[in-house]
Amino acid sequence: MSEEYAIQYADEAVADLKAIRAYDQRKILSSIESHLIFQPRKESKSSIKAMLQPFWSQYRLRSEDFRVYYDVSEDPRVVHVLRVLQKTTGATMENPT
Secondary structure, three states, X not given: OOOOOEEEEOHHHHXXXXXXXXXXXXXXXXXXXXXXXXXXXXXOOOOEEEOOOOOOOOEEEEEOOEEEEEEEEOOOOEEEEEEEEEOOOOOOOOOOO
């Protein structure tokens, strides 16, 4: 198995998680651990999507009604979780401010 990626959370992502009910927090954190620690760039139809650039994040992880937006760096091997947002009925938001 390949070397693990460290997971780092931006302040905004931490604030997003704190605003979500505990049940959903556990599901989201479980998804992050199962998908992003070993293969954060491996796209799939149902979970991980590379965002078309220019976009404010490189990737999006789908976790039920939530979306985890993140960037990946190789040296050091780190996944930077930028935001955790609830899915809206419209298209993916262009700027999460």
